[in-house]
């Protein structure tokens with residue numbers, strides 16, 4: 001085992017400003033959906049240029065509640081990529097609707113050419129996922145949605161601040177859903193999520209559903225949940241939101257350095273499509289020698305990840321579920337065997353990028369040569 005400093009896959013940088021805001025929120029005596037949450041919602045809506053932001057306890061809740069609030073349920077179908085975190089698909093299942101899985105394109109996001117042939121009378125929603133921080137091909141997706149009268153619900157859990165045609169993701173569909181899970185580009189020191197929308201009726205419904213179906217303290221208009229957000233995490237999130245663009249620029253700079261350092265390695269590097277501004281939530285390379293490379297890097301003290309090794313159409317929770325069509329997804333199934341996420345986060349140093357890159361080259365010059 002190496003004695004070198006460990007390089008994690010991701011890391012949250014906490015400083016005195018974050019600590020001070022968290023302590024102030026803790027001492028305020030208000031803990032849930034108070035002034036910090038209201039300010040965070042206003043600032044998020046303004047950052048994204050959307051009319052409303054509804055904070056929730058996770059993106060999974062955001063996806064589920066939005067589907068519910070849009071009236072999506074049993075008998076309905078939602079077109080979604082199988083290559084995403086399971087919660088995207090879990091939310092569809094929890095709503096009672098059925099996911100119809102589509103394959104990915106070269107950017108690892110939903111391949112729009114798979115959509116139209118799978119639209120049926122039951123299809124209600126297209127759910128693109130801006131995976132790894134790369135925006136989906138929104139022109140093509142919206143064209144299909146408009147032609148068939150479908151709603152678009154964007155999963156932006158990995159893509160805060162990513163842009164397509166200079167427009168932020170999360171502003172294309174009827175709603176966009178954010179996750180603040182600790183590894184994400186924007187975090188809140190724990191779980192958290194939000195829905196962005198311009199639709200005041202949808203926003204109102206989401207606010208009710210997250211809080212026991214009420215607008216008034218003791219008047220419950222519908223049956224909802226407790227999926228509320230809290231003051232301490234909102235206080236931290238507000239500080240990180242002010243730094244989001246700088247943190248995304250830092251991620252892009254690390255990615256550019258990796259791309260340069262790894263240019264000659266026998267691996268496939270991530271790409272950025274012409275209309276995209278990638279925010280590199282993850283830096284995902286591909287190689288048939290993935291498992292051996294991951295093991296080699298681990299021995300060098302370098303943490304890696306696989307996002308995701310089992311695609312959602314092949315998950316035990318999916319297989320055999322009534323209504324789910326069994327269809328093979330060639331690119332997804334091939335890529336999951338080869339993808340490897342290298343460390344990337346704003347405070348990763350240039351020398352860390354160089355060390356990881358050198359270790360990749362060493363692997364292919366040594367144990368990975370054959």
Ligand SMILES: Cc1ncc(COP(=O)(O)O)c(C=O)c1O
Nearest residue numbers: 058059060085087088157179181
């Ligand atoms: C693409 C994607 N969608 C949804 C989620 C769910 O987010 P959360 O953990 O906030 O519920 C995640 C997080 O892992 C994700 O990466």
